[in-house]
Amino acid sequence: MSKNLRKLEKFYLNISDNYRHLVLALLLILIPGVYLLVYHTGGAKFVYTHTMYFPIVLASLSLGNPWGALTGLVGGILLGPMMPLDTQTYQSQQTINWIFRTVIFILIGLLSGFFTTIIRHFFNQFSQYLSTNPETNIDNTNYIANNPLPDKPNQNYLIVTILIYNHEKIVSLVGTDIYNQFLRTFHLFVKNQMKDTICYFVQAESNKLWLVMEQTDIQQDMDNLLNVLAKPLDSTDYPFYVDYSLGCTSITGTDNLYKFSSFSQADEAALLAKRSGARYEVYNMEKMQRETDFILLGEFHKALKENQTYLVYQPKINLKTNKPYCFEALIRWEHPVHGLILPSSFIPLIEQTNLIHELTDWVFSQVIEKIVEFRENDIDVIISINISSKNLAYPNFYKSVISKLREAGIDPSQIILEITESHFMVNPKENINVLNMFVKTGMTVAIDDFGTGYSSLSLLGQLPVKIIKIDRSFIKDIDADETTYHIVSAIIDIAHKLGCKVVAEGIETKTIHEIAKTLKADYAQGFYYAKPLHRDIVIEWYKNHIKE
Incomplete structure (x- = not known):
């Protein structure tokens, strides 16, 4: 309904505001044209005098009251004293007849103009209503x-x-x-x-x-x-x-x-x-990037089913023994067209959708298979898995994970759940409740990328967290920036007082390794020790390094 009114409004206002000169020219043609029509059809005694209403109404609608009345007066005079009653005999009209007709013409012009003013006012109000915010009177979209x-x-x-x-x-x-x-x-x-x-x-x-x-x-x-x-x-x-x-x-x-x-x-x-x-x-x-992201999301389900995705395992080192303490499971995607796609290119997209549940379920299945494989080699390994706040909000997440572990006969203490600081703070109360359920089974919870999100050290005492991973953005500059050094030192000190272990992420040099040990970080992770290891070589790597 409103669209039709807006079209009518636009049509009407365009005629009345933008085509005045055209209307005037048309009136100059129509008025004499009506006069000639009436004259050549026999005079004022026939019905053709009524055609003068057309220019009168046109003038009123387009130009307003005065022009409508003026057109009515001109039309009345042209069809009155200047028009015979019968053009064959040139019999004149009675004065009372043409005066009455002229008055009617003028009234028609005035009434048409009056209603035109009402219509114009309505359209103006309607246009203002549609085009302004009713609370602020500011133009809207x-x-x-x-x-x-x-x-x-x-x-x-x-x-x-x-x-x-x-x-x-x-x-x-x-x-x-x-x-x-x-x-x-x-x-x-x-x-x-x-x-x-x-x-x-x-x-x-x-x-x-x-x-x-x-x-x-x-x-x-x-x-x-x-x-x-x-x-x-x-x-x-x-x-x-x-x-x-x-x-x-x-x-x-x-x-x-x-x-x-x-x-x-x-x-x-x-x-x-x-x-x-x-x-x-x-x-x-760029639009192309958006299209690529959209396509990747559409192909991810297929990637999981067709084994385009796989896990690699990066070790975490116990800084007291310099031996591997556990592994972090990290996903990789070998795309048939785009080649190797790193997690930073698709995980943020997946986390915005319900595909995150399918991904996490797949990761747990893969990790459980790997733990079983370690066990067959007489190794009780610990593997950490990254989860999302969406996983914790999913009603069946806890039951699904525990069920998988029981079926495989795996002790929950062999699993560390890693959740980023920012994800943890999405729904902290609900997340704490779910994580507490996991902790009661013997599972460990770690905060990943600590220092990049929104939580505070004072909140750590309320969380079921036993491991804090300091983000690599702090660790990489620890040997060059005195402020960063003191920040990391303070985090480690407070974390220990709260009963938490600390992992220093992103260690790539011996210098930073030594600093992490000096600051009494418990564990370390980074290319200095090992890059993420392919699933086929991770057990062999572990055997070699646990003996050293």
């Missing part, structure tokens, strides 16, 4: 579609997303009305400051504004916008801090302004700026 720019196929445009990401705190502090008032003031201020460059400035969501300008130079254009945003509003009216991020994308041609994907690119860049803390981010992710 419909405004862009309803007010197209002149076609410039070679013009570059800069689309900017302004994302206010602390708006919920502002609303909870001062209320919705004050926040909306701030948005109106902010919108008007920016629009006035950049009135010479802005093409569109609309409100996309309660905390998101889209700005479109003709692009000259991205860096200069963004610097100009940042300079405007840096100017303070009256702090007495808005006693709160507004935290925002900016993202932008560049497009060519006005046609691309009406594609939602163009604005979503700016949105993604703004979210990236929020995470990175940059002043702004420019969208530069």
Whole structure:
């Protein structure tokens, strides 16, 4: 219904606003044309006088009341004293007849114009309703579609997303009305400051504004916008801090302004700026990369079934004995087209979908087979497995894992569950409950990549964690950066006081190995000891190194 009304509105307003000269020309043709029609068909005594309503109504609808009334008056005179009742006998009309007809013509013109004004007012209100946010009266996204720019196929445009990401705190502090008032003031201020460059400035969501300008130079254009945003509003009216991020994308041609994907690119860049803390981010992710990611996800189920995936095992070394303590199972994907695909290229994609459950189930099956193989060689090995917060949220995860271990006769103490710090903090209470269930069976829990997420050392005492793996980003600079050295030393010291063992990840040199020992890390992992080992050689490697 609304689409049809918008089409009618557009058609009507286009006629009334953009084609006035055409309507005037048409009236100059129609009015004499009606006069000639009536004259040549025999005069005013026949029905053809009613055809004068067409130019009268046209003038009223297109040009308004005065023009409708004027057209009615002209038509009344032309078909009155200037038109015989009968063109054959040239008999004149009675005065009362043509005066009455003229009055009717004028009334028709006035009434048509009156209803035209009502219709125009309705369309204006309807257009405003559709094209503005009802709470702030700021133009919304419909405004862009309803007010197209002149076609410039070679013009570059800069689309900017302004994302206010602390708006919920502002609303909870001062209320919705004050926040909306701030948005109106902010919108008007920016629009006035950049009135010479802005093409569109609309409100996309309660905390998101889209700005479109003709692009000259991205860096200069963004610097100009940042300079405007840096100017303070009256702090007495808005006693709160507004935290925002900016993202932008560049497009060519006005046609691309009406594609939602163009604005979503700016949105993604703004979210990236929020995470990175940059002043702004420019969208530069290539479409081909997205398509590749999509294809990889579609092929992953097949990869698991057709043995394109396999596990490698990287040893963790006990720094007191310099002997292997356990192995970490790591997945690899040998793609038939793309070759070897490392986990960093597909695991983040898998973790966003329910494929993570299928992947984790496959990993456990492979690890159990390997533990059994070790056992057949009289070796009780410990293997750590990486899991996701999605796994912990899956209702049957615990039962499935324990069932697999029991079927194979494997002691749960031979399994270490590794979960990254950031994943652990997704639903900490629920995760703690599930992990406690595993711990009660004898299984060990480790926090992976510690120092890169959101938790704190004070929280460690509440977690069922016995091993902390310090992220390689800290370890690799420990010999060159004094601050990093002290941070790692403090983490190890506090972890020990909390009863946790510490693994230093990413050790690649003897110097860093010696530093890790000096700081009393318990275990170490990295290329200095061994690269991830293929499943076919891992047992032999273990036998050789456990004897040394």
